[in-house]
Every structure is written in C-alpha cells, then in structure tokens.
Amino acid sequence: MSNEPKHSEPTGADIVVKTLEQQGVKWVFGIPGAKIDKVFDTLADSSIQTVVCRHEQNAAFIAGGIGRMTGKAGVAIGTSGPGVSNLVTGLATANTEGDPMIALGGAVPVADRLKKTHQSLDNANLCRPVTKFSAEVDSPESVSEVLISAFRSAESGRPGAAFVSLPTDIMAAPAKCGVITPPTHSAAGPADSAAVKEAARLINQAKRPVVLLGLLASKPENAAAIHELIASRKLPVVGTFQAAGAISANLFSSFSGRVGQLNNQPADKILAAGDLVITIGYDSVEYWPSIWNKGNKRAIVHLDLLPADIDNSYSPAVELIGDIAATIRLLTPLISHSAPDAVIKELLDKIAEARQELARSSAAMNGTPIHPLRLVSELQNLLTPDTTLCLDMGSFHLWMARHLYSFRSRQMLISNGQQTLGVALPWAIAATLVRPAEKVLSISGDGGFLFSGMELETAVRLQSHLVHMIWIDGTYNMVAVQEEQKYGHPSGTTFGPIDPVKYAESFGAHGFMIQSPDQIQGVLKQAFDTPGPVLIGVHVDYRDNHKLFELVNERSIH
Incomplete structure (x- = not known):
C-alpha cells in the first residue's frame, strides 16, 4: 500500500475559481x-482578491x-x-451600456429548485432578460463549460452582462471535469470588402457626410483608427454621451459636440444637416433614432461588430x-472627402465660437449657490490625461455630458442606457483598482448618492x-424639471438633507464643503492630496436646468 497522501477530486467550486483565475x-x-459559501471558501485560497461589498447591486456596478x-x-x-435579485439592476445596466461583466449567484440544491424552499428562485430565468447569457450549472461536469460560455458571451461582439447560477450541491460535489482552455486567438476580421467599397461610394457621392460615434468608438483601438479617418478626411463628427473620449484634442475643430436624450444641442444641427450618416460603434439605446433621424430618407452606413437593430x-x-x-482602416483610403462643405463649415465655426464664449462666461460665474457651468469650467481644468471621471445620473450629468470635454478613451465614464442612479461611486472604486496611478473623481447628485453611498465603507477598507x-x-x-414642463408642478421629488x-x-x-466658487480648486487639490476616499459637498444653483430640456430643433419629439 502506498504511503503517498491521497488527493481528493476538485469540487465544483474549485473549477469555478480555477476558471476565474x-x-x-x-x-x-x-x-x-x-448557498454560495463553498465558492467563497475556495476563493480564500486563490490568487483572486475577494472584495466584500455592502450591496450586491453595487458589486455588479463595480464589476x-x-x-x-x-x-x-x-x-x-x-x-x-x-x-441574485439584487444583482439584476447592475446586470441590466452593464448589458445596456455594453460593459462586459459576469455575475455568479448561489442557488438551492438542484433537487430543490422547483420547491418552495428557503431562498429558492429561478435565477437563470430571472436574469435572462437583462443579460446576453444566463444559465444554471446543472451538473458537476459542466461547470467550466458554462463559465467559459459566459465569459465569451460577455466579452464578444457588443460586450454585456452574463449570469451563472451555481447550485450549492454542485459546488460541493466532486467535479469530473477539467478547466477548459479557451482559444488563444478569437476575433472578428474586417467587414466584407464589397460592402466597404459600396460604403465608400455612398460617402463619396454625398455632399455632407457626418460621423456619429457610439460607445464602441471609445475603445482605445477603435478610437485610434477613427483619429486617422477624421484627420485625413476632415469629416465632421458627433458623439453620443458614451462615446466620450473617442476624439483627440487635435481633432476638436471637427467635433461638434455630444448628442443624447433630447434633440437640442449644437451637434444635433450638424447631424441634421448631414445628407449621409456614418455610425461607428453606435447602438440605438445611446440616442434613439426616432429623435435624431425621424422622417429622414438619407443613407446610413452602419459600421459595427453587430448588425443594426x-x-x-x-x-x-x-x-x-x-x-x-x-x-475603418480599409474604408479610410477609399474616401475622397478632404474638407466639410460650406454649410457644415459654417455650423462648425459657429459651434467653436459659442464654445469659446461659453467657456469665458462660465469661468466668470461667481454666485452662490454655484452654477453648474462654473463647476464644469473648473472641472475642465482638472481633467488632465492622468484623471478618470465617473459620472452618476441626474441633471448635473447632462451639464457635463454636453459641456465637459475628454480627449482620452474611456477616461470619462457616462451612462445613458438605463440611466441608473448610483453608478458613480462604484465605478470610481473600480477605477482605483485598475488605474491605481490616476486621480479618480466621481460625481453624483444628492439624489443618486445614497443609492450607493454605503460603499464608502468599502472604499475606506x-x-x-x-x-x-x-x-x-x-x-x-x-425628474422635477421634466414634471414641471409636463404638468406645471413637480411631484415626489423632494427629500431631506x-x-x-x-x-x-x-x-x-x-x-469637505465648497462654499463659494473661489474655493473649488483649493478644495479639490486638498481632497486629492488627502489619502483614501474623500467626500466633497457643494450646493448648486439649478435655476437654468429647464434649458437642458427645451426642445429647440425642428425634429425634436415629446
């Protein structure tokens, strides 16, 4: 008989953790x-850091x-x-925004899945409408198969969320399977060459082609190719909120601004003037076509990883x-345009002048409470290349989405899909982990802050x-401003301090508190010089917020 120690078979939880590694x-x-403690127990002996959060929704936001x-x-x-149900909002947010993430949820033993037992829930069906992939592991042999499928789904095409339900008995059982090794190379090639030639023909015969950038345009590798296209062909550019950072500073004169939510921005005029629109990495959830293209018969060239909706x-x-x-690199040399026509050039010149005037007037706003544009002006000076900015949802978000400019991919994280309150602080925690050398600033309104404010403890830890x-x-x-416009008064929108x-x-x-405009820079500097997480409060003057929602262009809709 051998005296060598016996090695027990790996459990389902072991395969989960090894696959994650x-x-x-x-x-x-x-x-x-x-129902998930076997996975947590196995994580304790792994190379993976387990970060305990104060709410599962925020854990999903961080992921x-x-x-x-x-x-x-x-x-x-x-x-x-x-x-699991607390994860759903985070899954829906990531899936709508095109952010790759995986959620793992505990589940009752397989034999109890149809019984009305403690915490029994049909996890996979609950999460299916808000994910690209949702499945329950139903045998120890399929653990790695399901997890690999989840990762591939979350990270491929237009990225999004995936969910895997892990029954407690399967996690504790011996797993008669290994850890599957995914392909080392798996990526799409360029679009069909005939389609590229036809797109170039349509663009070349158009008088005023306009580029509309979406979320996937802001991926660094895509943004680099877009820079080459815009620089060499002088095409006018519009971006959705989620495309922030896709245009570099040297191309700012071609960039007319961001569009989203309402057809009332200067960039909407450029978009309306185009007789052909080239959408790049755009998804309709970012800015509904019924807002910016209703009734238009012009040609659209859709350039993306996925077919259009x-x-x-x-x-x-x-x-x-x-x-x-x-x-884009196949298309660029086939395009003959080298300058915008007179109509577009005049609009771009007017936008540049208005942009400069707004910067001057914003910097001179000295009242208290502080006007949003003065805060935007100060934050523009702060947004250096070594800074990450994470924005929550609210009126403040519209001021910054429209008037604060970023020239680095994924530097400025903005939501406009589910428009979920509470994302900013969790995103900032994520940024400190993956970008530890950068300054990280997150911003919320006082309405959105307490949706995830409890994660301040996580940040401290x-x-x-x-x-x-x-x-x-x-x-x-x-909400209050829109209710005022619709009904003449707000309802259900006030809360305590x-x-x-x-x-x-x-x-x-x-x-810290900012009491006046002249304190903004000093307080921000003090905050960034202070180790660990810092909160800054500032009272804002929202009297002009109604202007955010005014419908000023002809094709605006209600």
Missing part, C-alpha cells in the same frame, strides 16, 4: 451567504466598471434569493460588420484614493 480575474465583488475600463469582464457574486428611423443602406478598427463630489439641491431635479462631512467621517473618510 485562468480568465485573468483579479477581484470578485459581492456578499457571501449559505461593470472594471469591464468598461479594461475590456475584460469584471465579476460580481451573491447568494441565492435576494442576493432596424426600425422605421434607422435602416442602413450598407452594414459594415466586423472588427471596427480594421474596417480598500484605501481607495478617490474623491467623490456631491452636487446638492435637495431634489430629484432631473445629509451632511457630507459628517457622513464621510462616520465611515472613517474625510469630508
């Missing part, structure tokens, strides 16, 4: 529970933020029942389906060097 996962974010900044799926984990207002003449950067600014007005202002300084100190963080 093989995928290069460095962190998982979540909350433990009885989605990592996905957006790295292109590799972040991972969130929760227990069965409410642990065709509707009455978005039916491309040509689809260039394939790797975005490679396709991680010693995350971030600054979170809260714009304070005591209302859900974005919090003290950002005391709130921060109660978590072991630091807090």
Whole structure:
C-alpha cells in the first residue's frame, strides 16, 4: 500500500475559481451567504482578491466598471434569493451600456429548485432578460463549460452582462471535469470588402457626410483608427454621451459636440444637416433614432461588430460588420472627402465660437449657490490625461455630458442606457483598482448618492484614493424639471438633507464643503492630496436646468 497522501477530486467550486483565475480575474465583488459559501471558501485560497461589498447591486456596478475600463469582464457574486435579485439592476445596466461583466449567484440544491424552499428562485430565468447569457450549472461536469460560455458571451461582439447560477450541491460535489482552455486567438476580421467599397461610394457621392460615434468608438483601438479617418478626411463628427473620449484634442475643430436624450444641442444641427450618416460603434439605446433621424430618407452606413437593430428611423443602406478598427482602416483610403462643405463649415465655426464664449462666461460665474457651468469650467481644468471621471445620473450629468470635454478613451465614464442612479461611486472604486496611478473623481447628485453611498465603507477598507463630489439641491431635479414642463408642478421629488462631512467621517473618510466658487480648486487639490476616499459637498444653483430640456430643433419629439 502506498504511503503517498491521497488527493481528493476538485469540487465544483474549485473549477469555478480555477476558471476565474485562468480568465485573468483579479477581484470578485459581492456578499457571501449559505448557498454560495463553498465558492467563497475556495476563493480564500486563490490568487483572486475577494472584495466584500455592502450591496450586491453595487458589486455588479463595480464589476461593470472594471469591464468598461479594461475590456475584460469584471465579476460580481451573491447568494441565492435576494442576493441574485439584487444583482439584476447592475446586470441590466452593464448589458445596456455594453460593459462586459459576469455575475455568479448561489442557488438551492438542484433537487430543490422547483420547491418552495428557503431562498429558492429561478435565477437563470430571472436574469435572462437583462443579460446576453444566463444559465444554471446543472451538473458537476459542466461547470467550466458554462463559465467559459459566459465569459465569451460577455466579452464578444457588443460586450454585456452574463449570469451563472451555481447550485450549492454542485459546488460541493466532486467535479469530473477539467478547466477548459479557451482559444488563444478569437476575433472578428474586417467587414466584407464589397460592402466597404459600396460604403465608400455612398460617402463619396454625398455632399455632407457626418460621423456619429457610439460607445464602441471609445475603445482605445477603435478610437485610434477613427483619429486617422477624421484627420485625413476632415469629416465632421458627433458623439453620443458614451462615446466620450473617442476624439483627440487635435481633432476638436471637427467635433461638434455630444448628442443624447433630447434633440437640442449644437451637434444635433450638424447631424441634421448631414445628407449621409456614418455610425461607428453606435447602438440605438445611446440616442434613439426616432429623435435624431425621424422622417429622414438619407443613407446610413452602419459600421459595427453587430448588425443594426432596424426600425422605421434607422435602416442602413450598407452594414459594415466586423472588427471596427480594421474596417475603418480599409474604408479610410477609399474616401475622397478632404474638407466639410460650406454649410457644415459654417455650423462648425459657429459651434467653436459659442464654445469659446461659453467657456469665458462660465469661468466668470461667481454666485452662490454655484452654477453648474462654473463647476464644469473648473472641472475642465482638472481633467488632465492622468484623471478618470465617473459620472452618476441626474441633471448635473447632462451639464457635463454636453459641456465637459475628454480627449482620452474611456477616461470619462457616462451612462445613458438605463440611466441608473448610483453608478458613480462604484465605478470610481473600480477605477482605483485598475488605474491605481490616476486621480479618480466621481460625481453624483444628492439624489443618486445614497443609492450607493454605503460603499464608502468599502472604499475606506480598500484605501481607495478617490474623491467623490456631491452636487446638492435637495431634489430629484432631473425628474422635477421634466414634471414641471409636463404638468406645471413637480411631484415626489423632494427629500431631506445629509451632511457630507459628517457622513464621510462616520465611515472613517474625510469630508469637505465648497462654499463659494473661489474655493473649488483649493478644495479639490486638498481632497486629492488627502489619502483614501474623500467626500466633497457643494450646493448648486439649478435655476437654468429647464434649458437642458427645451426642445429647440425642428425634429425634436415629446
């Protein structure tokens, strides 16, 4: 008989963790529970750092933020029942925004899945409508198969969310399978050459072609190819909110601004003037075609990894389906345009003049509470290449989406899909992990802050060097302004105050208040010089917020 020690078979949980390690996962974010504790126990002996969060929704937000900044799926984990249901909002947000992430959820034993037992829930069906992939592992032999499929789905095409349900008995059982090694090379090639030639023909015969950039245009490799296209062919450019950073500073004169939510921006005039639109990495959820293209018969060239979602207002003449950067590099030399026509040039000149005037007037706004444009002016000076900015949702977000400029891919994280409150602080925590050498600033309104404010404790525990600014007005202002316009009065939009300084100190963080415009730069500098997370509160003057929602262009809709 051999005296060598016996090695037990790996469990389902072992295969889960080994698969995560093989995928290069460095962190998982979540909350433990009885139905997922075997995975947590196995993670303790792995190379992966387990980051305990204070709510599963925020764990999913952090994972989605990592996905957006790295292109590799972040991972969130929760227990069965409410642990999984709490993940749903984060899954929906990541999936709509095109952010790769994986969520793992505990589940009751397979034999109990149809019983009304403690925390029994049909996890996979619950998450299926808000993910690209949702499945339950139903045998120890299929653990790695399901996880690999989840990662491939989350990271391929237009990225998004995937969910895997892990029954507790399968996690504890011996797994008669190995860890599957995915292909080392798996990527789309450029679009069909005949389609590229036809797109070039349509663009060349157009008088005023306009480029509309979407989220995938802001991926670094895609943005580099777009820079070559715009620089050599002098095409006018418009971007959605999520395309922030796709245009470099030297191409700013060709960039007319961002569009989104309402057809009332200077860039909307450029978009309306075009007799052909080239969409790059664009998804209709970013800016509905029924807003910017309703009733138009002009040609659209759709350049993306996926075919278009065709509707009455978005039916491309040509689809260039394939790797975005490679396709742009095939298309660029075939385009003959070298300068915008007189109509577009006049509009671009007017936009540049208005932009300069707004910068001058914004810097001179000295009232208190502080006007959003003065804060935007100060933040523009702060947004150096070594800074990451994470924006929550609210009226403040529209001021910055329209008037704050970024010239680096994925530097400025903006949501306009589900428009989910609470994303900013979790995204900032993600940024401190994947970009530890950068300054990280996140911003929310006082309405959105408490949706994820409890994660300040997580940031303190991680010693995350971030600054979170809260714009304070005591209302859900974005809703209130729209209700005022529709019904003549707001309803259900007011709430009580919090003290950002005391709130921060109660978590072991630091807090500051900005009392006047001349304090903005000094307080921000002090905050960034302070180790660990810092909260900054500032009271804002929202009297001009109604201008954000005014419909000033002819094709605006209600």
